[in-house]
Amino acid sequence: MRSELEQVYRTHRRSLFALALSIAGSSELAEDAVHDAFVRLMKSSAVPTGRLDSYVFAAVRNSALDIGRRLQRSQSTTSLFGEPEIAADGEPACSLERAEENNQLRQAIDSLEPASREIVILRTFAELPMSEISQITGTPLKTVETRYRRALFVLEERLRGHVG
Amino acid sequence: MNIEQLEQKIRSLPLRTPSSDLDESLAELFHSENLPTTSVPVQSGSKPVQSGTHRFVWIAASLLAGLVAGFVIGSQQSDGLSAQAGGLSAQAGGQPGGQFAGSGGTGSRGPENQGLTGAAMGAESLEDRRNPTEIASNGASTGVGRDPQTAIFPETGFAEGIPTSIFLEAEKRGIARTAAARAAFWQEKTGESFDVRSHLADGRFDFCRLCHLADGS
Incomplete structure (x- = not known):
């Protein structure tokens, strides 16, 4: 073990x-x-x-x-994300526009409501199936799926707002 | 942008990395023979450890040893016992935080014992290194009718004995890696409020200063 x-x-x-x-x-x-x-x-x-x-x-x-x-904390105060990666030549690894878009996305994920944010983490970064996420969070599967879809929608809206 | 593209974009974001301190303490945990079920998990002769928990444990053990030295010296004024207690203090002094062994003892017993305890601490008779667990247990057994933990920092007016016993319990339960966790545990146990930002200026938390002094924060 x-x-x-x-x-x-x-x-x-x-x-x-x-x-x-x-x-x-x-x-x-x-x-x-x-x-x-x-x-x-x-x-x-x-x-x-x-x-x-x-x-x-x-x-x-x-x-x-x-x-x-x-400690009576329920909101994330520290960003989930580290600094943008820097290429070997010292330049940012992506274009300025892409970097700004990534920045928007980071902020959007950080500002998701906690219940949705943890589902996004478990689904996208840990790549766990929805059924597992349902068990981990003690939330009905349908609710997990709905929250995830809604979270992606919010994130996409934020990005679209940035692009637009 | 479809869902897969958005997921891919999210995955490409670099998540924050935990500190090497966590990696090291977990590596230690995964490869240790004994799980951290005791208050003082480090064996004698092992290299000094840097993690917050172990640093804290050494400070706590050192304080206890120093206190015991103070009690023994103050109560019995016996040179033999002083030397023995001094050996224990000096032994603790070989580890991070051991520098406080004497101050804990003298602080609890008053100025008349400072010289003796300080000298004992400075003796540094480290040949006879023993398991630090023995320091605490021997300390308790050589006590003079008082539980060493019930006399910590009486001059602060803080409930006697609570800090060390609570923090040691936190360590025992494996939740004492950082000051914040110990503070949370302390808050839970005592029901008193704790402000991380101002606690160093709060006389009730003199105990915390030792850890901060030890790591220079």
């Missing part, structure tokens, strides 16, 4: 952190949440019956909610 957990962390490190960050609100607390979740998983004798990665995402989510509740 230990090596499998390590593998999940290596594969989904950024997504796990993003999920925790989206809930806990700061990098420091998000790291605590991820760490706490893995400590609990390592100590636990329970054997997950489904996908281990979903199980880990659920543990991190619970841990982040726990920490967020203790």
